[in-house]
Amino acid sequence: MKFRVERDVLAEAVAWTARSLPVRPPVAVLAGLLLTADENGLALSGFDYEVSARAEVSADIAAEGRALVSGRLLADICKSLPAKPVDISIDGTKVNLVCGSARFSLLTLPVEDYPTLPEMPSRSGAVPADVFAHAVAQVAVAAGRDDTLPILTGIRIEIDGDTVTLAATDRYRLAVREFTWKPEQQGMSAFALVPAKTLADTAKSMTGEVELALSSGASGEGLVGLTSSGRRTTSRLLEGDFPKYRSLLPSESLSYATVATAPFHEAVRRVSLVAERNTPVRLSFSAGELVLEAGSGDEASASEALEAQLDGDDIAIAFNPTYLLDGLGALDSSHVRLAFTTSTKPAIITPTTAEGGGDGTEYRHLLMPVRLSG
Amino acid sequence: MSLSGVWTDVVGQASAVDVLASAVAGEPGAMTHAWLITGPPGSGRSVAARAFAAALQCAAGGCGDCRECHTVLGGTHADVEVLSTELLSIGVKETRELVRRAALSPAGGRWQVIVAEDADRLTDQAANALLKAIEEPPPKTVWILCAPAIEDVLPTIRSRCRSIHLVTPSTAAVAAVLVRRDGMDENTARVAALASQGHIGRARRLARDPDARSRRADVLALPRKVGDVGSCLRAAERLIEAVKADVAATAEVTDAAERESLKAALGIGTGAKQPPGAAAALKELEKRQKTRATRSQRDGLDRALVDLVAFYRDVLAVQLGSGVDLVNEAEAPAVQDVATASTPEVTLRRIEAVLACRTALETNAAPLLAVEAMTLGLR
Ligand SMILES: [Zn+2]
Numbered sequence: 001m002k003f004r005v006e007r008d009v010l011a012e013a014v015a016w017t018a019r020s021l022p023v024r025p026p027v028a029v030l031a032g033l034l035l036t037a038d039e040n041g042l043a044l045s046g047f048d049y050e051v052s053a054r055a056e057v058s059a060d061i062a063a064e065g066r067a068l069v070s071g072r073l074l075a076d077i078c079k080s081l082p083a084k085p086v087d088i089s090i091d092g093t094k095v096n097l098v099c100g101s102a103r104f105s106l107l108t109l110p111v112e113d114y115p116t117l118p119e120m121p122s123r124s125g126a127v128p129a130d131v132f133a134h135a136v137a138q139v140a141v142a143a144g145r146d147d148t149l150p151i152l153t154g155i156r157i158e159i160d161g162d163t164v165t166l167a168a169t170d171r172y173r174l175a176v177r178e179f180t181w182k183p184e185q186q187g188m189s190a191f192a193l194v195p196a197k198t199l200a201d202t203a204k205s206m207t208g209e210v211e212l213a214l215s216s217g218a219s220g221e222g223l224v225g226l227t228s229s230g231r232r233t234t235s236r237l238l239e240g241d242f243p244k245y246r247s248l249l250p251s252e253s254l255s256y257a258t259v260a261t262a263p264f265h266e267a268v269r270r271v272s273l274v275a276e277r278n279t280p281v282r283l284s285f286s287a288g289e290l291v292l293e294a295g296s297g298d299e300a301s302a303s304e305a306l307e308a309q310l311d312g313d314d315i316a317i318a319f320n321p322t323y324l325l326d327g328l329g330a331l332d333s334s335h336v337r338l339a340f341t342t343s344t345k346p347a348i349i350t351p352t353t354a355e356g357g358g359d360g361t362e363y364r365h366l367l368m369p370v371r372l373s374g
Numbered sequence: 375m376s377l378s379g380v381w382t383d384v385v386g387q388a389s390a391v392d393v394l395a396s397a398v399a400g401e402p403g404a405m406t407h408a409w410l411i412t413g414p415p416g417s418g419r420s421v422a423a424r425a426f427a428a429a430l431q432c433a434a435g436g437c438g439d440c441r442e443c444h445t446v447l448g449g450t451h452a453d454v455e456v457l458s459t460e461l462l463s464i465g466v467k468e469t470r471e472l473v474r475r476a477a478l479s480p481a482g483g484r485w486q487v488i489v490a491e492d493a494d495r496l497t498d499q500a501a502n503a504l505l506k507a508i509e510e511p512p513p514k515t516v517w518i519l520c521a522p523a524i525e526d527v528l529p530t531i532r533s534r535c536r537s538i539h540l541v542t543p544s545t546a547a548v549a550a551v552l553v554r555r556d557g558m559d560e561n562t563a564r565v566a567a568l569a570s571q572g573h574i575g576r577a578r579r580l581a582r583d584p585d586a587r588s589r590r591a592d593v594l595a596l597p598r599k600v601g602d603v604g605s606c607l608r609a610a611e612r613l614i615e616a617v618k619a620d621v622a623a624t625a626e627v628t629d630a631a632e633r634e635s636l637k638a639a640l641g642i643g644t645g646a647k648q649p650p651g652a653a654a655a656l657k658e659l660e661k662r663q664k665t666r667a668t669r670s671q672r673d674g675l676d677r678a679l680v681d682l683v684a685f686y687r688d689v690l691a692v693q694l695g696s697g698v699d700l701v702n703e704a705e706a707p708a709v710q711d712v713a714t715a716s717t718p719e720v721t722l723r724r725i726e727a728v729l730a731c732r733t734a735l736e737t738n739a740a741p742l743l744a745v746e747a748m749t750l751g752l753r
Contacts, residue, residue, distance in 0.1 A: 073641020
């Protein structure tokens with residue numbers, strides 16, 4: 001293996017790949033970064049058994065080959081290099097790196113012990129990276145964090161032609177987001193359950209256009225692949241039955257309230273300060289007004305009133321303040337619409353404007369109310 | 375069937391290998407999602423579990439040569455998770471990660487294999503946390519649990535597993551492996567195989583390492599060193615020291631190799647400053663090695679007691695003139711001495727004393743006290 005590569009190109013690709021290496025590797029070779037030089041250029045790969053990252057860059061390849069070196073060390077070295085071309089070659093059990101007058105020699109790790117890297121599934125479609133990252137972040141808040149219920153720690157991706165639906169739930173809330181994209185084939189349909197943290201972290205790091213690849217067929221089965229600008233990430237999928245969430249979304253509601261998002265968010269945060277952790281915040285909607293209250297009786301209590309539009313019967317309902325804040329925080333609209341049936345049935349938060357409306361299905365965030373005793 | 379590939383290391387277990395290989399071959403009804411491999415210490419439970427895992431990941435059913443076989447056997451395959459606990463019990467915390475792993479699709483598209491080497495050490499809560507994951511895993515997840523005996527595993531767990539029982543491999547089978555794989559001469563191999571009582575790893579060390587042989591001889595010198603109370607207490611102390619030395623000698627090599635490979639992987643010691651997280655990773659390794667040492671010492675002491683039982687069984691054989699092969703051929707003169715100086719009744723009582731010590735240690739008695747009680751009983 002022998003090649004020459006631009007310093008910035010190498011440093012950026014190494015930094016991106018090394019980012020996904022495990023800090024405490026369960027086996028030593030996983031702290032390694034695999035360099036592969038072949039006719040396509042240079043590829044850098046890292047793998048933590050669940051997520052694999054691969055960056056491809058152009059390089060002048062003098063001799064093809066592979067080498068496994070410490071990812072952290074290579075990343076540190078690359079940061080310190082002068083702005084000159086970098087020559088990398090393998091020499092026995094060492095990898096030599098020369099850049100201007102700087103020379104480094106890195107120990108190689110046993111490449112034969114490195115686990116087989118997952119194969120990239122074939123491309124399903126594409127969407128702008130910012131749209132994708134935002135959509136993922138909006139549903140990731142509702143995903144569960146309890147590893148003993150693995151299914152609920154995932155984000156469900158459903159592809160139906162040119163519509164993609166993302167959904168996540170931890171049983172107390174459910175977030176559903178739809179967006180349109182450019183599918184590889186018209187009328188295709190596919191679904192997968194991806195670990196939420198992985199999907200959110202990966203989506204954030206992508207730029208330009210994201211290509212999404214969902215498993216189909218024998219090779220790369222059970223994987224999701226995300227590619228943008230020569231950087232590819234694969235993740236394993238969670239297996240099992242995701243809750244049938246569409247039936248949880250009520251088809252009609254009895255009353256609707258519209259509130260300005262930012263003041264609402266701030267008020268919830270303020271009144272929940274006095275309440276013990278996760279004791280509910282109560283919302284009472286009447287014509288033109290929303291009263292928020294937390295705490296009661298002997299404990300500290302707080303209340304605050306906000307302007308609100310109400311269409312329908314008065315309603316009093318209580319929520320876990322953290323969940324309510326998560327739901328409001330996931331919105332990107334000036335106003336929020338809350339749809340209710342009764343105080344014991346889930347409420348639905350959707351984005352809207354000062355003029356109201358908000359029957360769209362672009363983003364829906366369902367919250368289970370807390371039953372108030374007495 | 376002839377053993378080949380990954381199965382060659384599963385020594386003297388033809389019928390178990392038959393069942394596992396048919397499962398790998400996909401014969402109708404042969405595969406299932408949860409297995410329980412039982413067998414006495416040294417029968418190769420974890421070797422069998424890893425061989426099975428490798429065979430499941432290998433496109434050729436366990437060729438032993440491909441990258442998948444190599445990485446499974448070497449412990450780096452992405453789709454084989456091995457919980458080899460050095461702890462005395464496996465709690466809920468350790469099992470949480472397993473439950474999550476069981477729900478993931480395999481990265482290589484074949485199987486997601488989870489091996490729990492000490493299923494007998496699962497606490498009740500941990501076992502409960504695993505129940506659902508073992509009962510209804512995703513279609514490509516396979517559990518392989520290991521334990522000394524079926525009864526050691528909670529009924530709720532074992533009723534969900536297909537059971538595979540390993541036997542203590544015959545002396546001939548163990549000796550054959552030492553000759554074939556380690557290039558030992560027939561006699562050394564036979565003596566080591568006999569002395570190991572079917573424990574392959576132990577046999578290999580006795581055959582290869584003269585120090586291991588002399589430390590074992592130290593242990594077996596004990597029956598002639600117990601006389602007055604003072605000598606019994608000294609003998610007990612000496613036994614514990616001998617076991618410690620034996621364990622430390624093996625651990626030293628493994629520990630250093632692990633430390634070096636982790637350092638290389640983390641990029642420590644090549645001149646650059648220590649990368650973030652490296653110290654924590656090294657500390658974690660050290661902790662793991664320490665708990666492993668504690669566990670190895672318990673296992674080592676148990677093995678020494680098994681050796682002692684075998685010694686007294688040899689004594690009994692001589693006293694009764696049964697004419698069977700001695701386990702301790704190298705210690706024949708000592709066996710003779712003790713046999714002449716005592717009666718079969720005394721020998722039986724001494725065997726009881728050693729077995730009582732094993733039982734006490736299993737229930738976490740302080741090692742020195744338990745061994746002292748034993749040496750006093752060996753007078
Ligand atoms: Zn193979």
